[in-house]
Amino acid sequence: MARIGLISLSDGRDYVNKDIDAFIRSAEDRLAQALSRAGHEVVRTPGPVTSNRDATAYAREVAAQKVDLTVLHYAVWAFPHFTMLVADATPGPLLLLGSLDPVQPGMVGLLAGGGALDQIGRTHTRLWGDVDDALLTAIGTQAAAGAAVAGLRGQTFGRIGGRPMGMNTAVANTDDWMRLFGVDVEEVDQWELVLRSEKVEQSRVTAGREWLEKTAAGVHYNGANLTPELLERQIRSYHAMQSLIDEKGLDFTGIKGQPELTENFATMDVAEAFLNDPYDWEGPKATHVCATEADMDGALTMQILKLLTQKPVLFADVRHYHADRDVWDLCNSGQHATWYAARSDDPAENLAKVHLYPEVFFFPAGGASVHHLAAPGAMTLARLTRLDGRYRLHLMLGDFEQYDEETNERLMNQSTREWPHAFARLDTPGARFLETFGANHIHAVPGDVRAELRAVAAQLDIDLDEMTR
Structure with missing residues (x-):
């Protein structure tokens, strides 16, 4: 199976993050565990991205692990420029995954981040919804493609x-x-x-x-x-x-x-x-x-x-x-x-x-x-x-x-x-x-x-x- 980088993005305001940090981490845990059960190796960050510095540092750390696919996880509203900074530090394929949970506007974060990437012409894929078999299959498909594309690079x-x-x-x-x-x-x-x-x-x-x-x-x-x-x-x-x-x-x-x-x-x-x-x-x-x-x-x-x-x-x-x-x-x-x-x-x-x-x-x-x-x-x-x-x-x-x-x-x-x-x-x-x-x-x-x-x-x-x- 594939090696998948997982980066959750969050709000950039400290007083907001205090209330949503546990929600993001819980949602990320469920996603990471499901991907692991499906046979993938999941590379995670210390926590959600809540600042410019986090965005660049976490993305570089994940990229250094030679992942086949990087999943940007939107469980909540996330500042769109965090997406831009992560993307800039991520050389491989990107998948934007948004929650449809009505408690938090993860879908809004997905659309805002994806739209920003569209403006600069950065290719990415978008998925959304609950972590079920269909979603895991779709992520696995993108990861398999990413592994093949990455496998080509450096070949003769x-x-x-x-x-x-x-x-x-x-x-x-x-x-x-x-x-x-x-x-x-x-x-x-x-x-x-x-x-x-x-x-x-x-x-x-x-x-x-x-x-x-x-x-x-x-x-x-x-x-x-x-x-x-x-x-x-x-x-x-x-x-x-x-x-x-x-x-x-x-x-x-x-x-x-x-x-x-x-x-x-x-x-x-x-x-x-x-x-x-x-x-x-x-x-x-x-x-x-x-x-x-x-x-x-x-x-x-x-x-x-x-x-x-x-x-x-x-x-x-x-x-x-x-x-x-x-x-x-x-x-x-x-x-x-x-x-x-x-x-x-x-x-x-x-x-x-x-x-x-x-x-x-x-x-x-x-x-x-x-x-x-x-x-x-x-x-x-x-x-x-x-x-x-x-x-x-x-x-x-x-x-x-x-x-x-x-x-x-x-x-x-x-x-x-x-x-x-x-x-x-x-x-x-x-x-x-x-x-x-x-x-x-x-x-x-x-x-x-x-x-x-x-x-x-x-x-x-x-x-x-x-x-x-």
Whole structure:
């Protein structure tokens, strides 16, 4: 759960504070105890803010604890300039929480403080009412978003290679990333993967190949563009990426791949799939985010989703729309994490549904494509894009579906069967999606995290494009 700072604000008149101090402290105790029971760590101040000096000092003390969210608590009327001073000393997201208790005008304090913040353009969220399950859930949503936003700051994205095949939507301004998200970009030449691949111990490479041959549903060597040697080259590329990530402290990454590596070395399908998985042939590991085609905005979207859910994130092309079924085929080379084949914590269950097929003609250097059909289930789909230079977040619900074997095969064969597929029914009309969606890549995680993503968009001050029927 999250770390939440709690600051109660009060009246600035001493003779008033004498009569309301106990009321404020009692209300704050109830709120803090409820948040703690919900699993949050609550950072509190010595007492309510009753002066300019309290406002600044208490806010700095709370901020120093690296809280994910700061809650300004209004149980009574509070001098609005206390809110301004607290906000100025608070770098993270703010939530203003007002009481509707008729005994004291906490709602008035909330509106006065919030209005003052509006005047200076300080982003904040407002909640009000009794401390019940609904309110605690709403606070938790804001705190989870705050943790994800704070988690981004200070991270480094490793871009392996440059812009792929002229895809402007895959390239972002590094100055914007630092200013908006606090993320640095480390540029790494793809040649590093070739050089490092040669240095990987053969024992690790052999172990990876044998594990895939034993665990996957099939490794379909054809003696040409998929051989044991080419598969080992892909395994070497995976370990080369791991060494880059460790050595350079890369929090999330993207590999250009096309056309240099895919024409002259090997596809990065195996490396990308298992980097996004919570396991590999050497055992469980931390889930990483690696975007194909060095897609910066795609990787950033995926990293936010991972920080929110701690689950593997799916990366896909919006490859085809089956209009007769109102179903989208989300498919992109070998990028899908194998976790999505069965959504199991046991890699053997997932790999039992995964086939390694020879790559198609797009990638003459060869290697294996990591094929599977994503398991059914509810999904949240999202993508950061830019409209006239300003970031926006596309957001929608969807369901991954599967059908009978004959139908699954027929639908996959209409595009590129060798690649991984996810049949997605989106909660938005096809025309609405095609008219407004600002990229050819999309990303997804299981479940419904729309509320958290709405909060992320608000805290980052980026536009929200929520698609729904």
